[in-house]
Amino acid sequence: MNMTKRLLLALAVALLAPAARAEIPAEQDGCLGCHGSDPSMSMDLPGGEKLPLHVDQASFAKSVHGDMLRCTDCHTDKGDYPHESKPFKTRRDVTVAYYEQCKKCHFSNYTKTLDGVHFQLAEKGNRQAALCVDCHGSHAIGRPGEPRTRVSATCSNCHKKVFDVYSGSVHGKAVTQGNADVPVCTDCHRAHDVADPRAGALSLRTAEICGRCHTDPKLMKRYGLSTNVVETYLADFHGMAASLQKGKKDKGDRLAAGCTDCHGVHDIQRPNDPRSSVMQGNLVKTCGKCHEGASADFPKAWMSHYEPSLKKSPLVWSVQVFYYVLIPFILISLVLQIALHLWRVVVNR
Amino acid sequence: MSEAAVRSEAGFLVRFSAAQRVEHFITMIDFVGLVATGLPQKFYTTGWARWMIGAMGGIDSVRWVHRFFGIVLIVAVLWHAAGALKAILSRRVGFSMAVNKRDFTDAVKTLRYYLGLEDHPAAFDRYDYKQKWEYWSLMIGNVIMILSGLTLMYPAVVARIGPGEIIPAAKVAHSNEGLMAFLVITIWHIFNAHLHPDVFPFDASIFTGKISRERMEHEHPLELARVEGREPDGHGHGHGHGHG
Numbered sequence: 406m407n408m409t410k411r412l413l414l415a416l417a418v419a420l421l422a423p424a425a426r427a428e429i430p431a432e433q434d435g436c437l438g439c440h441g442s443d444p445s446m447s448m449d450l451p452g453g454e455k456l457p458l459h460v461d462q463a464s465f466a467k468s469v470h471g472d473m474l475r476c477t478d479c480h481t482d483k484g485d486y487p488h489e490s491k492p493f494k495t496r497r498d499v500t501v502a503y504y505e506q507c508k509k510c511h512f513s514n515y516t517k518t519l520d521g522v523h524f525q526l527a528e529k530g531n532r533q534a535a536l537c538v539d540c541h542g543s544h545a546i547g548r549p550g551e552p553r554t555r556v557s558a559t560c561s562n563c564h565k566k567v568f569d570v571y572s573g574s575v576h577g578k579a580v581t582q583g584n585a586d587v588p589v590c591t592d593c594h595r596a597h598d599v600a601d602p603r604a605g606a607l608s609l610r611t612a613e614i615c616g617r618c619h620t621d622p623k624l625m626k627r628y629g630l631s632t633n634v635v636e637t638y639l640a641d642f643h644g645m646a647a648s649l650q651k652g653k654k655d656k657g658d659r660l661a662a663g664c665t666d667c668h669g670v671h672d673i674q675r676p677n678d679p680r681s682s683v684m685q686g687n688l689v690k691t692c693g694k695c696h697e698g699a700s701a702d703f704p705k706a707w708m709s710h711y712e713p714s715l716k717k718s719p720l721v722w723s724v725q726v727f728y729y730v731l732i733p734f735i736l737i738s739l740v741l742q743i744a745l746h747l748w749r750v751v752v753n754r
Numbered sequence: 755m756s757e758a759a760v761r762s763e764a765g766f767l768v769r770f771s772a773a774q775r776v777e778h779f780i781t782m783i784d785f786v787g788l789v790a791t792g793l794p795q796k797f798y799t800t801g802w803a804r805w806m807i808g809a810m811g812g813i814d815s816v817r818w819v820h821r822f823f824g825i826v827l828i829v830a831v832l833w834h835a836a837g838a839l840k841a842i843l844s845r846r847v848g849f850s851m852a853v854n855k856r857d858f859t860d861a862v863k864t865l866r867y868y869l870g871l872e873d874h875p876a877a878f879d880r881y882d883y884k885q886k887w888e889y890w891s892l893m894i895g896n897v898i899m900i901l902s903g904l905t906l907m908y909p910a911v912v913a914r915i916g917p918g919e920i921i922p923a924a925k926v927a928h929s930n931e932g933l934m935a936f937l938v939i940t941i942w943h944i945f946n947a948h949l950h951p952d953v954f955p956f957d958a959s960i961f962t963g964k965i966s967r968e969r970m971e972h973e974h975p976l977e978l979a980r981v982e983g984r985e986p987d988g989h990g991h992g993h994g995h996g997h998g
Contacts, residue, residue: 642925645813649807650812650813650814698910698914699910699913703910703914703918705913705918705921706909706918706919706921706922713926720917724927725926728927731934732933732934736937739941742865742868743941743942743945749868
């Protein structure tokens with residue numbers, strides 16, 4: 406063999422090698438011989454549903470698992486042919502029986518779901534509660550949150566009503582326009598350990614949740630929004646009470662207002678939008694939710710996230726300045742007089 | 755609060771009546787209660803405040819306890835004001851806390867004495883200018899605290915009567931006035947009633963009601979002379995070293 410032939414062979418190997426790697430591990434089980442050919446392949450379940458049995462090889466190959474998992478890595482009981490028969494009545498039975506396969510590799514996210522509201526519901530026997538594959542899909546799993554709009558779309562499969570409200574909000578509208586700055590469902594609710602919002606625990610944490618974006622100077626500058634909103638909230642009654650009540654879960658307690666209690670939850674609008682609950686004309690009604698008998702002037706009790714200033718709230722500002730001058734003046738005078746007095750006592754001795 | 759001291763057993767005079775002593779005692783306990791439940795609310799982000807609020811059963815119960823002490827303060831102030839009014843109206847006893855021109859000259863004289871420009875401090879009557887200052891500061895302070903406290907307790911009612919901006923202004927006033935009262939009491943009252951060289955370690959007269967003739971001669975010579983029906987001494991002072 407001469408040099409030229411050797412070189413050609415090396416080149417051929419180098420060129421063919423990537424093509425050989427493109428063959429996905431799933432093919433090595435030979436499952437796709439049956440499950441990869443006929444798109445209408447299915448099985449009738451006793452419940453009357455059809456269980457599709459076709460796997461689209463191309464979409465699985467593109468998925469995050471395409472180049473690393475074999476079929477039997479998840480379908481652990483399907484190693485032998487003919488497959489062992491299982492007593493599934495419905496498609497949901499199949500999903501419930503197989504979803505725990507994910508935890509072998511994704512253990513930390515699986516344990517997080519144990520704290521989530523979906524798992525709590527599933528544990529109580531609600532079979533519709535979301536399992537891994539309900540959100541992530543099964544064979545065509547993509548990277549989560551790519552694109553971000555997909556997240557809220559996924560939740561909308563079950564939470565349609567809330568999704569529609571959200572889509573009309575200032576955040577939701579921006580998402581549909583492809584804006585990646587605004588929150589999607591999981592940014593506030595989290596993904597795996599979704600808290601039950603009904604107990605009020607989430608509303609007490611809104612300063613922290615909303616504050617993640619609304620105190621970020623770079624982000625807020627893009628929209629001309631103040632980053633002072635959380636600080637001014639915490640400086641007032643609501644913020645103090647809410648942050649001290651945070652650990653509490655008893656429903657009987659009167660809980661202090663969090664961000665969402667005034668601004669709305671899924672239906673948040675700009676404060677100058679006529680639909681906004683914090684738009685000037687709607688404030689009396691919004692305050693009245695907690696403050697019985699709130700009158701037309703009552704909303705002025707709240708300084709709308711402004712620091713007291715001569716221009717915005719002259720009375721509050723004046724009182725503040727008065728004490729900033731008076732307290733040091735009084736204290737210095739008293740201490741000075743005590744010091745002089747003691748000095749005189751010492752001198753006289 | 756208005757009558758003069760009367761002779762008691764040998765060497766002692768009665769300075770405060772039983773009612774006055776009870777009033778002081780209630781005010782003292784109430785003040786501690788208000789400070790203990792109020793300051794942690796003002797400084798709620800600090801560790802000690804969080805610990806105190808937790809120890810008192812959480813923010814909701816701290817607020818209720820604070821309101822309870824606040825109502826006690828309102829009753830105490832009204833009670834005191836009624837007593838003062840009665841004293842002013844009766845001709846027999848005057849209102850000895852009234853500020854007069856002499857208090858200002860006393861203050862100047864005493865300060866000059868501290869600076870070494872005067873041989874003796876001023877001679878005082880029943881209440882010296884420092885006691886009057888503390889009394890009126892706390893009286894005005896109490897009125898501010900009560901009005902701003904009620905505003906914060908009933909914001910919706912207040913906003914129906916006046917502008918809504920009163921409510922955040924009341925919060926600023928309540929919070930600062932409260933802090934100032936706490937600081938004035940810890941610095942000034944504790945110095946005068948405990949650390950003062952003449953009374954150290956403890957001026958008990960507001961609890962026992964009694965004061966020694968020696969101290970009267972020293973601290974309130976004008977009142978003593980009046981009680982004993984004689985003219986005060988030339989400089990109204992019995993001792994070489996001073997006290998104001």
